[in-house]
Amino acid sequence: MTWGTELWDQFENLDKHTQWGIDFLERYSKFVKERLEIEQTYAKQLRNLVKKYCPKRSKDDEPRFSSCVSFYSILNELNDYAGQREVVAEEMGHKVYGELMRYSQDLKSERKQHLQEGRKAQQYLDQCWKQMDNSKKKFERECKEAEKSQINYDRLDNDINATKSEVEKAKSQLYLRTHSADESKNEYAAQLQNFNGEQWKHFNVAIPQIFKNLQDMDERRTVKLGETYRSFADVERRVVPIISKCLEGMVTAAKAVDQRKDSAIVVESFKSGFEPPGDYPFEDYSQNLSRTGSDNTISTPKNEGGVKPDPKHSISKTAKNKLWLFGKKPKVDQPFFVVPPPTTTTTPTWLFPKFASDHIAFCLSEMRTVKPRIASFRGLKQRAPSLEDFSHLPPEQRRKRLQARIDELSKELQKEVDQRDALNKMKDVYEKNPQMGDPQSLQPKISETMCNMEKLRSEIHKNENWLSEVEGKVSSRGDRRPSADVNHHAPHGRESPEGSYTDVPNQEHRSPPHQPDPRQAHQPDEFDDEFDDDDPLPVIGHCKALYSFNGTNEGTLLMKENEVLYIIEEDKGDGWTRARKQSGEEGYVPTSYVEIAMEKNSKGAVTYI
Numbered sequence: 176m177t178w179g180t181e182l183w184d185q186f187e188n189l190d191k192h193t194q195w196g197i198d199f200l201e202r203y204s205k206f207v208k209e210r211l212e213i214e215q216t217y218a219k220q221l222r223n224l225v226k227k228y229c230p231k232r233s234k235d236d237e238p239r240f241s242s243c244v245s246f247y248s249i250l251n252e253l254n255d256y257a258g259q260r261e262v263v264a265e266e267m268g269h270k271v272y273g274e275l276m277r278y279s280q281d282l283k284s285e286r287k288q289h290l291q292e293g294r295k296a297q298q299y300l301d302q303c304w305k306q307m308d309n310s311k312k313k314f315e316r317e318c319k320e321a322e323k324s325q326i327n328y329d330r331l332d333n334d335i336n337a338t339k340s341e342v343e344k345a346k347s348q349l350y351l352r353t354h355s356a357d358e359s360k361n362e363y364a365a366q367l368q369n370f371n372g373e374q375w376k377h378f379n380v381a382i383p384q385i386f387k388n389l390q391d392m393d394e395r396r397t398v399k400l401g402e403t404y405r406s407f408a409d410v411e412r413r414v415v416p417i418i419s420k421c422l423e424g425m426v427t428a429a430k431a432v433d434q435r436k437d438s439a440i441v442v443e444s445f446k447s448g449f450e451p452p453g454d455y456p457f458e459d460y461s462q463n464l465s466r467t468g469s470d471n472t473i474s475t476p477k478n479e480g481g482v483k484p485d486p487k488h489s490i491s492k493t494a495k496n497k498l499w500l501f502g503k504k505p506k507v508d509q510p511f512f513v514v515p516p517p518t519t520t521t522t523p524t525w526l527f528p529k530f531a532s533d534h535i536a537f538c539l540s541e542m543r544t545v546k547p548r549i550a551s552f553r554g555l556k557q558r559a560p561s562l563e564d565f566s567h568l569p570p571e572q573r574r575k576r577l578q579a580r581i582d583e584l585s586k587e588l589q590k591e592v593d594q595r596d597a598l599n600k601m602k603d604v605y606e607k608n609p610q611m612g613d614p615q616s617l618q619p620k621i622s623e624t625m626c627n628m629e630k631l632r633s634e635i636h637k638n639e640n641w642l643s644e645v646e647g648k649v650s651s652r653g654d655r656r657p658s659a660d661v662n663h664h665a666p667h668g669r670e671s672p673e674g675s676y677t678d679v680p681n682q683e684h685r686s687p688p689h690q691p692d693p694r695q696a697h698q699p700d701e702f703d704d705e706f707d708d709d710d711p712l713p714v715i716g717h718c719k720a721l722y723s724f725n726g727t728n729e730g731t732l733l734m735k736e737n738e739v740l741y742i743i744e745e746d747k748g749d750g751w752t753r754a755r756k757q758s759g760e761e762g763y764v765p766t767s768y769v770e771i772a773m774e775k776n777s778k779g780a781v782t783y784i
Contacts, residue, residue, distance in 0.1 A: 178386040178390040179387045179390075180383060194286075197283060200279050200400065203400065204272060204279065207271050210267065211264040211267040211268050215261065217257075217260055219257075221256065222257045224253075229247060241436050241437055242437060246428075249424075249425045252421045252424040253421075255421050256418060266410040267407070270410065271403050271410070275403055278396075278399055282392065286392060289392065297377075299373070300373055303369060304374075307366040309366075310359065310365075313363070317352065317355045317358075317359040318359075318360075320355070321349070323352075324353070325349055325353075327348070328346055564577075573645055574646065577642045580638050584631055588628060591631060595625065629757070633741075634713075712744060712753075714741045714743060715745070715773060716771060716773035717740065717742060717771075718772065719737065719772075722736055730762055731764065732764050734756075739757075740756060741756075742771060743761065750766050750767065751763040751764070751765065752765075754769070
């Protein structure tokens with residue numbers, strides 16, 4: 176499709192669209208700029224972090240523990256990683272952002288030139304029209320003056336009191352006016368012919384060429400955006416190997432941590448070399464005591480086989496000298512990193528009552544809720560894209576929105592009905608008076624109007640069903656469920672249609688219904704009702720059967736020659752088109768068997784960001 180032939184009268188819209196394209200390009204340029212600024216800031220913060228935790232130190236302060244050595248190796252790798260982020264920012268600035276800004280300026284200049292050419296062509300056509308209109312008005316004035324002269328001459332010619340000179344004067348005046356009118360007529364005819372020729376050139380030569388240039392410019396802009404998207408990813412991809420090496424270096428540093436080696440370093444740093452103290456000797460202080468009358472002898476306890484000394488007695492000076500190591504810590508150099516002892520915190524049981532009270536009951540309850548949660552997640556995935564029925568709104572709001580939509584569709588339907596009636600009346604007039612037009616020329620428009628009416632009736636019916644559902648009435652969805660089931664039986668090899676409301680593969684649709692086990696009657700299958708609320712697919716066009724098709728295969732649709740069907744899904748490249756009869760029956764028909772006419776707005780409108 177070319178803009179010159181399809182959009183010949185959309186100059187203003189093309190002006191807005193091309194301006195939007197350049198604005199979008201500049202917006203993406205701004206995104207890239209902010210992205211590279213984030214990369215620059217990220218790299219700068221990483222370097223500051225490395226600098227903070229890797230201070231300058233002397234050779235004697237070099238860490239000896241493997242954990243410290245590995246940590247500084249990780250800091251070095253992180254510094255290299257920050258350098259790669261700087262490379263990413265630099266590449267984005269030169270190859271993406273700079274290129275986009277230069278291309279944006281070129282696009283602005285080219286667009287301005289094409290639009291000026293279009294405006295000049297339109298101005299020239301307006302001038303031709305103005306000249307033609309002036310000659311037309313002049314011809315009209317001359318004709319009116321000639322009519323006045325004719326009336327004046329007739330009046331004087333019939334007046335018996337008029338002199339001959341007055342009659343001759345009126346006659347000459349009539350001749351001059353008539354001659355002037357004839358000249359104006361010829362001039363008007365020439366100007367009209369010239370305008371028609373210039374108008375044909377304008378809409379068949381000049382405008383198509385200008386619009387083609389605008390289309391080429393817009394397509395080049397789209398291609399450039401795709402290239403910059405790829406360049407944006409390639410910049411990241413090129414630094415991935417180096418970043419992977421940095422990460423591998425971190426992993427290697429982590430593997431180099433050796434707890435036994437660190438323990439040996441601790442032993443080497445703090446080992447005193449002293450032997451553990453031996454047993455305390457017994458010191459007898461009773462040898463110099465005198466004997467009394469009541470006590471004939473004072474027995475001295477014998478130090479037999481490891482008698483423990485009395486802790487109340489003082490210790491000898493020699494023993495005190497041996498115990499200095501445990502009485503006072505020696506002053507030794509502290510290591511660079513001192514690992515603090517792990518602190519154990521007791522979590523109060525009131526924070527986690529389930530785990531604190533009964534672990535087994537909690538686990539069993541979690542196991543029982545796994546499958547229902549999976550089903551709800553799958554249902555959420557299926558129903559998320561479908562908000563056409565306003566099911567996300569409260570009931571009253573949903574009812575109002577549905578009623579408003581029904582009223583709007585009814586107005587559109589009435590317009591289509593009026594248009595159909597007008598076309599039928601015009602067709603009757605053409606049939607009675609063939610010289611006024613061909614009746615068959617109105618048939619395509621009548622068919623299109625009928626198709627639009629059927630589409631609107633289908634939409635109104637669908638919304639009325641939803642409204643009845645909201646108001647508590649009996650919905651007719653159950654009547655449409657057999658036809659909806661046919662939709663799931665597509666020909667073999669057919670992928671899930673794009674317009675469907677589910678992402679589950681078709682194998683689930685074609686599987687036979689599950690037969691519940693009587694022993695499990697209290698556990699209904701959470702996936703049985705997964706597709707009960709699927710709405711029929713919207714109509715995107717209509718088709719006419721060129722040949723009859725028996726539809727004997729599973730998932731296909733029986734159709735007769737010249738039968739009109741609604742299209743609800745386009746051909747995906749496998750030769751089958753999904754269609755629906757007026758009765759609501761759906762299925763697949765061969766694409767080559769039908770003549771398809773798609774709706775103009777079936778793909779949706781372009782959204783300008």
